[in-house]
Amino acid sequence: MLSSGLLWTVFIIYLCFLFFIAVMGGFIQKHRTKNTEDFSTGSGTIRWPFLVMTYIASLMSTWVFFAGPGAYYRGGFGYWASELSYICLFPVIVHFVMNKVWLVNRSRHYTTPADIYYDRFKSPLLRFILALVFLSASFPTVTSVLIAISKAAEIATGGAVKYQYILLITGIIIIIYVIIGGMKSIVMTDTIQGLIYIGILWAIVIACLIIGFHGSLANAVQTVWQNSNDWFSYPGPNELVPYSARFGYPFCCAIGWTIMLPHVFIRSGYAGASLQTQRKLMFLTPVLQVIVWSGCMLIGLVAIGMMPGLDTAQTEYIIPYLIQNFIQNLHPAVAVILMIGFFVGAVSVGVTTADSFLLVSGSILTEDILVHTFRLKLTDRHRLLAVRIVIALIGVCSICMALRPPGLIFTLIMFANAIVMPLFPILVIGIYWKKATKQAAVIASIVGTALVLMTYFLWDLGDAWYGTFGLIGSTCCMILISLFTKQPESDSQEFYQALQKGEEEYFENTPEWE
Amino acid sequence: MKLSKLEKIWLISVIIFYFLYNLPFFPQYHHSKATVIHMLLTVIPLWTAVYFGLIKVCKKQKLKKRKGDK
DSSP: OOOHHHHHHHHHHHHHHHHHHHHHHHHHHOOOOOSHHHHHHGGGOBOHHHHHHHHHHHHSOGGGTTHHHHHHHHHOHHHHHHHHHHHTTHHHHIIIIIHHHHHHHHHHOOOSHHHHHHHHHOOHHHHHHHHHHHHHHHHHHHHHHHHHHHHHHHHHTTTOSOHHHHHHHHHHHHHHHHHHHHHHHHHHHHHHHHHHHHHHHHHHHHHHHHHHHTTOHHHHHHHHHHHOGGGGSTTTTTTOOOHHHHHHHHHHIIIIIIIISHHHHHIIIIIBSSHHHHHHHHHHHHHHHHHHHHHHHHHHHHHHHHSTTOOHHHHHTHHHHHIIIIIHHHOHHHHHHHHHHHHHHHHHHHHHHHHHHHHHHHHIIIIIIIITTSOOOOOHHHHHHHHHHHHHHHHHHHHHHHHSOOSOHHHHHHHHHHHTTTHHHHHHHHHHOTTOOHHHHHHHHHHHHHHHHHHHHTSOOHHHHTTHHHHHHHHHHHHHHHHHOOOOTHHHHHHHHHHHHHHHHHBSOHHHHO | OOOOHHHHHHHHHHHHHHHHHTOTTOSOTTOHHHHHHHHHHHHHHHHHHHHHHHHHHHHHSOBOOOTTOO
C-alpha cells in the first residue's frame, strides 16, 4: 500500500513535530517541575482547554482506529446506543465523586490514585493492593497501544516496514519525552494530538461516505437498512450486543474506563486548575466523546454498507481493509492519503494513551510501592529521579512484551477497564460514609478483584459482564464489613476536614445546600 | 456528606432513565424499528436529564470568585 520510504518520512516528520510541541509546551508553561506531585499530576494547575483535551486524548486508545469501527460493524446501531447511554453519565459521576476528590486534593496534594484511599482509610495494605491493581491495568494498555501503533505501520505498508523497528522507535520516543517533561509536556502534546486524530477520523468518515455513497448519509443508511437490517437491531449483525453486554459494557466504560483507570483518575480528580475547570470538563467531555464514537460508528456503517459479511479478524482492521480493498480500486491517490491518515491517527491516539499510562505507572511504582510500602527514604529530588528511572524501566518492559504480542488487543484493554471497577464503590462509600472502615476497604478490594478475575477466567463471562460482579461484590463487602468492624474516627478526620475546607473555600453557599 | 434535594432528584432521575434504557428483554432481538424507537425514547431523555440537572446544580451551587480564575 504505502511504500516503506513514504511511511518512514511521515513517521519521522510526525515525531519531530511531537518533540517541537513538547519543547514549546515547556517554554509556554514556564513552570519548572519541582517534585513528584508536579511531575505526575501537574499539581492541579491544568487549565480547562488542556484538561479537556488531555482527558479525551489519553482516554481514547488506538481502539478508535482499530477495533472501534470494527466493533460498530459487528455490533451495529445498538452498540452506538449503548455507548451513548454511558457517555452522558460522566458529568454525574464527576459531580458526585471526582469533584469531591478534587476538593480534598487541594489541601492534601496527592500524587497517585491510591493516595486518596490511604488518606481516607490509613491502611498501607490497601495502598499496596490498589497499587498492584492500578499497575495491572496500566501494563497491558501501554503494551497493547505499542503493539497497535506498530501494527498500523505494518498494515499500512503491507508488511514492508518491520513491526519491531516502529515499536522500538515509538517506545523509546515516548519514554524520553515522558521522562523529560512529565505531566505538563504530556498535556501539551495530548491537546495537539487529540485535535489531529479527531480531525483525521472525520476526514476518513467523509472520504468513505463520498466514495461509497456519493456523500449521502441517507443513502448509506438506506443501503444498510435493506441489505443488513440486523445492523439496526439488538444484538447486532454478529450478536455482539445481547442484553447482558448492553448493560455490562457501558457500565464498565462509565466506571472503569472513564473514571477509575489511573491516568484518567488523575486528570479528572487531581489535575484541574479550579472547580470552573472541573465543570468545563463535565460539560464538554461527553460532547467530544460523542464526536469520536459517532465517527467510528459511521465508519462501521459505511463499511457494512459497502462490504457486508466480513469476519471478525477482518473487521478488527476495518479502516485499512476498506482503503485497500475498496477505495484503492476507485481512487488510488485518495487511498494513499487516507492510509497516511490512518497511520498518523493511530500513532497520535496511541501515543497519547501510552504516555499517560507510562507516567502514572511510574508514579504508582515509585510512590506507592517503593516509597510507601518498602519505606525507601528519598529526598524530593531523588524521588523525582526515581520516578523517571522507573518510567524508563516500565517503558522497556512494555516494549519487550510488545515484541512478542498477545493475540487480542481488545480483550487486553477491556480487562484493564474491568479490573479497576471494584475500587470505585470503596472510594464512593469512603467519601459519603464516615463509618466505612479500612478492614472493609481491604476485603472489598480483594474480593472485588477476585470476582473480576473469576468473571474472565473461570466463568468466561468477561465479554458480557466485564467488572460488574466485582463491583457488586466489593460494594456488598464494603457495607457489610463496615457494619461489623470499627476504626477510630481520628484516622479519617484530616480527610473530612480537607473536604469541608474545600467546600467552604470554593462554594458560595455551602450551608444552604447541605 | 449530605446531598441536597436537587442533587437527589437529579441522581434518581438519571438512574431511572438509565434503568429504562437497560430494561431487560426490551426491545426484542432482531427488531430494527423497535430498536431505533427504544433508543430515541430512552437515550435522549437520559441525556436531557443529565444536562438539565447539571445546569440546575451548577446554578444552585455557585462558585466563589477567586484570584486567577478566568
